[in-house]
Amino acid sequence: MMMFGSVSATNDLGAFPPVGSTPGSRPGSPASLMRRCAATAVDLPIAVVGILVPLLALDRILGILNVPDGEAGTIWHAAAAVWGLAFLLLYSPLTVSRWGASLGKRALGLEVVRLRDGERLSYGSAVIRHFTNLLVTGIPVLCIANVSSITLSTNASGIHDKAVGSAVIHRR
Numbered sequence: 001m002m003m004f005g006s007v008s009a010t011n012d013l014g015a016f017p018p019v020g021s022t023p024g025s026r027p028g029s030p031a032s033l034m035r036r037c038a039a040t041a042v043d044l045p046i047a048v049v050g051i052l053v054p055l056l057a058l059d060r061i062l063g064i065l066n067v068p069d070g071e072a073g074t075i076w077h078a079a080a081a082v083w084g085l086a087f088l089l090l091y092s093p094l095t096v097s098r099w100g101a102s103l104g105k106r107a108l109g110l111e112v113v114r115l116r117d118g119e120r121l122s123y124g125s126a127v128i129r130h131f132t133n134l135l136v137t138g139i140p141v142l143c144i145a146n147v148s149s150i151t152l153s154t155n156a157s158g159i160h161d162k163a164v165g166s167a168v169i170h171r172r
Helices: 033-064 069-099 103-107 123-138 140-152 159-164
Strands: 110-114 166-170
Touching (some): 033 069, 033 140, 069 103, 103 110, 110 123, 123 140, 123 159, 140 159
Antiparallel strands (some): 110 166
């Protein structure tokens, strides 16, 4: 009598999946929460460097030009506000609308698409998605709801995805 059904020694576990893949990582399948978090972990250092390096360069330039501290502070704060806003409007929304993914998502084989037809988001939709994501991430109760939404929905859509009708999928 066989305790666990019929198990043969030749192919008892079936074919092994390709290295680095998970059962749900087929092209076109929804991206998991962990894969999305890993993409964010790649994007955050890029954002920090992309924002800080130009501002540090500006600080050095203001020092070399001997701009008085009061004026230098005003210039630096204005530049930081403009550059920070420009970066928020450009990095994620532009890369998602132009190439379908930020650098982090691209590195992890993910793409953001419109749920209804699988095409790329428009720039306007990408901006709304990005700022909704920033809002949701910044408010703890919404962040928990977003994680729950990604984890429990059939297409792994977060609140920011639902706001514009998008989905994050495996590209490869």
